[in-house]
Amino acid sequence: MLHLNKKLRGKRVIWLIAMAKEMVWDLSQLVASTDSASIQKQLKLMMAEAKSFAGRYRGEIAGLDAENLRKMIEAKDNMYLRFEGTMKYCFLMYYADSTNAVAKQLNEAARKTHTAIRQEMAFMDIELGRLLSENPFLVRAPELAEYRHYLERILRREPHMLSETEERLALLKDKNGIGAWEMLQSDWLSTRTFDIEIDGEMKTLPYGKMVGLYQSPNRDLRMRANQTVYENLGKDEIIWASALRAVCEDHIQMSKLRKYPDPITQSLIANDVDKQAIESLMAVIKKNAGLYQRYLRIKAQLMDLPKLANYDLAAPLPKMPDKKYTWSEAREEIGAAYKRFDDEIASWIEEMFTRRHIDGEIRKGKTAGAFCSSWISGKSAFVLQSFNNRMGDLFTQAHELGHAIHAYLYSRAQKLSNCETGSCIAETGSIFGELLLAEHLLSKTRTKEEKLAILAYIWDEFGLAAFQVSARFFLEKELYASIERGEFLDGETIAKMWVEARDKICGDAIDWLDVMKWQWTKSPHYYIANYRFYNYPYVYAQLFVYALYKLYKEQGKGFVPKLKRILAAGSSKSPAELSAELGFDVTTEAFWQKGMEQAEQFISLLEETI
Ligand SMILES: [Zn+2]
DSSP states (O other), rough: HHHHHHHHHHHHHHHHHHHHHHTSGGGGGSSSSOOOOOOOOHHHHHHHHHHHHHHHHTTGGOOOOHHHHHHHHHHHHHHHHHHHHHHHHHHHHHHHHHHHHHHHHHHHHHHHHHHHHHHHHHHHHHHHHHHHHHHGGGGGGGGGGGHHHHHHHHHHHGGGGGOOOOHHHHHHHHHHHHHHHHHHHHHHHOOEEEEEETEEEEEEEEHHHHHHHHHHHHHHHHHHHHHHHHHHHHHHHHHHHHHHHHHHHHHHHHHHHOOOOTHHHHHHTTOOOHHHHHHHHHHHHTTTTHHHHHHHHHHHHHTTTTSGGGGTOOOOOTTTTOOOOOHHHHHHHHHHHHHHHHHHHHHHHHHHHHHOOEEOOOOTTTTTSSSEEETTTTTTTEEOOOOHHHHHHHHHHHHHHHHHHHHHHHHSSEEEGGOOOOOHHHEEEHHHHHHHHHHHHHHHSSSSSHHHHHHEEEEEEHHHIIHHHHHHHHHHHHHHHHHHHOOOHHHHHHHHHHHHHHHHHHHHSEEGGGGGGGGGGGGGGGGSSSOTTOOOHHHHHHHHHHHHHHHHHHHHHGGHHHHHHHHTTTTTTOOOHHHHHTTOOOOOHHHHHHHHHHHHHHHHHHHHHH
């Protein structure tokens, strides 16, 4: 008996080790040897190759014909592909454990190499842009057919590029200018502490912990956490207003210097979209704000409240089942969700697990949040998340694996230069994957509560990405308009603009604490250099995928190859072109309204379920 027990216990230990191993990714596949000296050698080799590439082509691009241009782009792609695994190994190892001394060293070495190579290669886009603007026919040359859109994008950026010296100066200016504001804002958030009473005890907590309290089931605590954080942010309004004023005025000046017609065009070009599409998208958001307010009222009802307060937005629904999922249950559910859609995609999802490309283990030193890093030379991807066994973790996993599927498809179909998917299209696989999981989970829920929890989860995410992010877009637009009108942006003025932008979206569906007028101060994006109008791609992606999902519901299996084609295209076509192939015109409000219709169907389902 004793013997048997021992054996069983032994088996259990082996099983636990196997489970733990299963949740830790295997990065050794990225490199020929994990020996850190040999990795450092590879980084040096990469630098040497970049130098020799620059030695061969710098100053020579103007004289290249179409055939030699193709050879140059291929040589560049191949160079990056050859060292992709090494670079990735250094970065991913550090994200997984920043306390690991070897990881720290390799990450630092890889970052240095990365920056040095960017500088070494900077001449290519400048010279290529010049050549293309003088010989635009090259973009259509049959030898370069595969790179057509890559070249079109360089050509679109070209009129706004400065000389090499000016570009270097701009980088330097940002490093100690906007970069310093960005660092100040992030240091403020990461070093300030807040005093708050929890269960009768006074605690002093950092910002990250305070944010966690926004999701507490205790409403009073949620309220006090919000009040404390934003009151303190407001006390330093003079800092945030100075920073934002400087960032926006710098952007206006740089936009003029770069000959952009307005402050938004730089971001439109970077995201490969047109102004008309974004205007239609935002018009649809404004027109449908009532739909979001309808959801907010339902959420109030589900929380037994007459009206939601801002501190209820991130709160869990009371009386909902707190269902837990093990790692293998997650694997099973997500696999099944994707299998309902397509066998090939499901087999790749399975491969992500069997080849241990997902890091789910919770550990000290691991970066917060989740991401997917595509591994193009390996025709696969790596996913990182901290798996806490909750439903939200399943959705995160489905989301990141959707990104991985995107990488599986475009890395098989495209050259490296066509794998730079912009923000508007990059979320297509991921958000679609979340909807597939929602559909699968809804199909097997037995209780009303479980169903409500899933539907509320979908709408919380949609409301955040489509509507609340739009309020930030409206604020950003207003900031530039105000500067152009010659107004002075002090803290109270920006706060007033923010309240107006927010109310356009939420109407009277939410009671706001007064201090929430300082909400704009905590978004790091506003202070990052060269990141103006970062917001609308989230809205774009959300409604784009909802419109696609609606098409899937209408067309069934016939839609599957269409989605795969979109994902396999990578950045070889613009989002507008990809939509046109499906018969959609992204410049029209009618297209974006399709996405809203799908969102409304989820609300109706929620209302029927209550
Ligand atoms: Zn994503």
